[in-house]
Amino acid sequence: MIISDLCDEYAVLVSQNKAPVYGYDNVNVPYGLVINDDGILVEVRLLGDFSGKKPINKISVPARFVKTSGIVPDFLCGNAEYMLGYNTEKPEHAVKAFQACAQLHMQILEGIDDPVASAVRAFFLQGPQWEIAKRLMGDCWESSLKMNFALQHVDGAQTIFVGDFPGIQKAWNTYYDQKGNDDKSSLVSSLVSGKLVVPEKTHPRIKNVAGAHPAGSALITFNAAAFCSHGAVQNENAPMSKREAYEYTTALNTLLADESRVQRIGNDTVISWACCGNAVYSDLFSGLYSSETQSNGLDEKTIKDATCALAQGRRYDYEGIRLNPDEHFHILALSPNKSRLAIRFYLTDTFGVFAHNIEQYYQDTEIRRPRYDKTGFLPILRLLGQTIRKQRKDENAPVKKQKKKSAIENVSSEMVSAIMQAILNGTPYPVTLINVVERRINVERDVPPDKAAIIKAYYLRKTTNEQFKEVLQMDINEESEYLPYVLGRIFSIYEQIQLGAIPNINTTIKDKYFTSASTTPARIFPILGDLAAKHMRKAWKSEGLKIKLDKVLGTLTQKVGDHYPSRLSLEERGAFQLGYYFENQKRFNKTNKSNEDNEQGENND
Structure with missing residues (x-):
């Protein structure tokens, strides 16, 4: 299915002139070797943009052959070793590479009565011409050795890539179509089209995949006998024609080279x-x-x-x-x-289906946030960032050495994949997500907006508890009597009472008791109740706030009664954390609004 869809996409890309036609590749070729009719190198042209670190000049050239090991030349284009016979570290290898390249060109152009074909044959019969190229290029020579050179020929007043001449194109197309398709006795049914084809043994490499080999990696490969069957070798075990292998790999490489189609997570x-x-x-x-x-x-x-x-x-x-x-x-x-x-x-x-599921994800993670937080929806990069430890900046390290790292570079591929599929398919989120978020909350002893949004989103698709569903809302549910949720709200009130009694305190009950209170309430809440009672007996800067908190606390404790649960489950801890978060947001937003009203009144005065 994937291969078939990529083959269909290849046809679309070709129609938009975004992908090369069958038998050709888009390759970076910064240098042109201009030869005359006698095959003598007369000029080395700089092609494309040389303003960056590496010169860029993407052109369509005859398809590259898959290079696994040994010497594998390409037609009309290659590096200095193949095209000019130059390699200071391995001179003997360079001679063999040039000879192999010459042999390939002689084979493809054999019997072609064309002046350009004759010039190409003469170029290779001249032997390696790296000394001429070195003299012509001067200071550019050393930097060009790992780059590609393409043969060019003068046509009137123009210098044209040899592969653009009709006679050369015809010779290449004939050779490429016939290569590997001579043995008609091995015809099998293609997995892509169902037609009888000669199966291609090796497929072109896929490039631009993050973390993969720079030269490209295979999507389909059978590199051990244990993976093969019925006497088939290599990719004959997943039979498809050379054209089909070319189409799916070219489509995928073209998409990977387009930044607008790619996201790296x-x-x-x-x-x-x-x-x-x-x-x-x-x-x-x-x-x-x-x-x-x-x-x-x-x-x-x-x-x-x-x-x-x-x-x-x-x-x-x-x-x-x-x-x-x-x-x-x-x-x-x-x-x-x-x-x-x-x-x-x-x-x-x-x-539309994907959009519906993404819209549902937006609604799942929508939650009341602080006034300063203008988040419209929770992007997946931020969601994943909540599953790992916060990176701390080393203040003593030099600025230049502090490399900016991705917030999710340590998130496992399995988790990324599971979360993405849950969002795009509209299915429950993976349990690993809530487990990791809970661990981070226990370590950090805090419930920031993004983590609260994740808790809400996870249990919206997971819980069957009707009482819990009542509190999985965008804002606080003050009518709910769901015990874990109410306990979370009470913990927030206890913290507010402590801050009211001791305004400049550095460490609150949240830092010492939050994790244990959300896990074993029966053991911790009596301690918190005693602390709150002591704090209420102190003199406060705002007696009005003291009376208000005492009233709210009385209302909430009536919902709990005298019995605290000995232990909360993972789901109940989520409800506790949401209760704490929403009660805090209720306090913060009212405080901010009060401050804004006071500022407005002063301005009016």
Whole structure:
């Protein structure tokens, strides 16, 4: 299914001129070797943009052959070792590489009566011409040795890549089609199309996957006899034609090279695409990861408005582009492995279905926040950031040495994959999420807004307790008598009483008792009650606040009675933490509003 969908995407990319046609690759070629009719190198041209660290000049060249080990030359394009026979560290190897490259060109161009083909044959018959190239390039020579060189030929007043001449193209296409397809006795049914094909033994490499080998890794590979069957070798065990192997790998490489289609989370690389080829769908999807304004100008409000409209089955117009909820959309997650790429998950459905599930995630994590927190929804990068230890900045380290690291680089791929699938499929969140968040709360002894949002979201899809469901709301439920929730609220009141009695205290009951109070209330709450009673007997700066808190505490303790539970379950601890969080937000927001009103009154005076 994945391979078939990628082959379909290849056809779309070719129609948009974003992918090379069959038998060709888009390769970075910064240098052109200009030869005359006699095959003599007369000029080395600098091609493309040389302003950055590495020169960039992407052009379409004959397809690269898969390089595993040994000497594997390519047609019309290669590094200095293959094209010029130069390698100071391994001169003998360079001679063999040049000879192999010459042999390949002679084989492909054999019998071709064409002046350009004759010039190419003459170039290789001249022997290695690295000395001429070194003289022509001067100071640029050393930096070019690991870059690609392509053969060029003068055509009138123009210098043209040899591969663009019709005679050369025809020779290459004939050779590429026939290579590996000579043995018709090995025809088998393709897993992609169902047609009888000669199976391709090795497939092109996949590049630009975070953490994978820089030269590329295989998506499909059978590198041990234990994985093979019925006498098949290598990728004959997953039979498909050379063309099908080329199409799926080219489509995937093209998508991976497009930043608008790719999101990197921890060790996972997530690629998305719409069947119509419009990248705006991927841009909207990327809004799930970060609330920051996207590179294409999509801000948080636009992302949320578009997602809401598409989730409800309505079309959405964005800068003249009409987005359709019925557009088919694909999401593929890859991660590096020792010998091949691992597929974390692959999801495909209409964009409207994904938008509906993402909108549901937004609603799940929507929660009352402090006035200063303008978060519209909880992006997945921030959600994952709540599962790991907060990074502390080393104040003594030099500024230049303090590298900015991803907040989720230590999150396991398994957790990332499980959370992503839960969001996109609208299924319960993984239990590992709540376990990790609970551990962080116990260590940090605090319930910040993002962690409270995660607790709410997790249990909305998990709990069957009707009393608990009543408090899984965006704001406080003051009518609820669910005991763990009420205990959390009482703990917040106890803390407020302590702060009212001792305003400048550095360590509150939260720092000492929060974890144990949310786990074993029967043991801790009598202690907290005694402390609160002592604090109430002291003189307060605000007697009005003292009376108010005493009244609220009385109302809440009536709901609890004289019996405290000996131990709270994991689910009940979540309710306790939400009760504590909401009671705190009620206090903070009222305090902020009171301060704003006082400031406004002073200004009016």
